[in-house]
Amino acid sequence: MYQDAYRAVETALKDATGAADVLLGDGGDHADLASTVAFTLAKTQRKSPMVIAAEVTAAITEPLAEEGISVITTGPYINFIFGQKYVADVVKAASQPGYGDLPDVPGQVCIEHTSANPNGPLHVGHIRNSVIGDTLARVFRKAGHDIDVQYYLNDMGRQIAIVSWGFDFLTIPQNEGEKDDHYVARVYVAANHALEADPSIKEEIDRRMGLIEQGDPEIVEKFRRAVSLCAEGIKVTLNRLNVPHDRFVWESGFVQDGSMTAILNRAEALPEASHVDVLAMDLTAFGFEKQYVLRRSDGTSVYAARDLAYHVWKGEHFDRLINVLGADHKLIGAQLQATMKLLGEKVPEIIFFEFVSLPEGSMSTRAGKFISADELINEVTKKAFEEVTTRRPELSEEECRAIAASVAIGAVRYDIVRVSQEKSTVFDWRQALDFERQSAPYIQYSHARACSILEKAGDFTPVYELSTESEIALAKQIGLFPVVLRTVVEELHPHHLAIYARDLADLFNAFYHTDPVLKAEAGVRDARLTLVRAAQNTLSEVLETLGIDAIRSM
């Protein structure tokens, strides 16, 4: 709908001006679309922008009127306002289940996100990765892409060696009711303390690192047990957050099946390979001062080598690769991309997000200095439960718990996704526990209100005629949903969808207050009910795409 209107305007402007770029943009408060071509034409035509705007307006007004688009020019600005037909088409489309779905796109996209090391629970920094990645995955799916979402499990790193050592040499019993990943973190922190106190322990860690690479059965089993324990806990947290993965890929698989050795051999043969003591890639041609080390002098591999093998494998199975990584991986990520390019392999696209820190400084699993995702979810759920029980005393405890769970996860996810990813943030409990405007509960609440109206209304005959300012503004915002999905897919910035959802809820609430629905006279009532249904359906689709439950009552 929007695209059709956009193209009609663009074509009309091109025909009238002959310009290659007609500088069409968002009209803001003034219009649905606005063009500033008159300014650029002023130079070549040696006339004032105002005169040109008037001439262009005269030429395009009639053809666009046939499309139901009116041209309102003020000074040099040529403004376009979409008419009744557009609004009616939007409301009609938005009433259908699955509104916003874009046409299927061929090929399969692999989205890798979270991939936190299995040495402790996910903390509030990790879940920024999860929420950005999962929201993106949902948007891609909605935008017609076939996707495969992966979690890359670093199951043979140094920290796992440390954890396995801790399990073997420290006697740390699991606490009553303690989640497995939290237990693993305690062992990891304690083992690190021990390592600091007695550096000779490092020898045993190194020994395990060597054995894991050789596939020593006993060490493999020890590592596997520790990693599984932690990963199961992480999965529980991801599940609570509505973040599903299609598969967990174990890093060690690429060592066992020989693919890592194969890729190292290929890398070794490249002219950029450096063999002084270690195997490393010289990436100065790409602007990197530091070499990209792939194999230690003792012959064992480093993370980068396994990562390379993983990405080669992904490239063989998927058409497009997208990784979500923290800003601390910027250098290593760019080096991976450069090396993949040298190898002639598919180069992954990487989405970086900046750090989440605590008011007292950076988080650290090793130092035990972090707020876990579980703790955050628990606190937010507690607050949500208090809210719902005071607001809805008539509901059963079970109903209240269900609503609180949905509200809490929504609040956590929205609080993260609403901020653009290149902004570093400081975790703030007050903000996390705020359920007012610019929060998921606010959007969920708008949806619940719409549901309530529809429930009370019962059956009605759809009427696609809207007239008040609030009605039109709401309908036009509904019409932007597919546009926003396209923007997110193009720019890989999921926060646009969060902002859109908030604006949609704002406009619904404004409409709710200015235009009564159930009490309106017959014809108007049906038209408004039709709009409410479209809004409810759109809010539901948007929330679902954000991974937030579109609850019908709260």
Place this chain on the structure above:
RNA sequence: GGAUCUGUGGCUUAGCCUGGAUAUAGCGCCGGGCUUCUAACCCGGAUGUCGAGGGUUCGAAUCCCUCCAGGUCCGCCA
């Protein structure tokens, strides 16, 4: 020191890629609104050198340069 991201009212934040009409919204502050479809709501008001300085342009929060401040990275860790 080098790389990179960020800097928008007291706080948080959109817009920046693709330059245009009074810079987006929330929190907090001030004032209003529940016998009315769910007040987790709505309406109104005050609050801005868009980090600083130069440049490009008819026009700069937006593009370029310099500087300042903060985050992140610069390991034979992952």
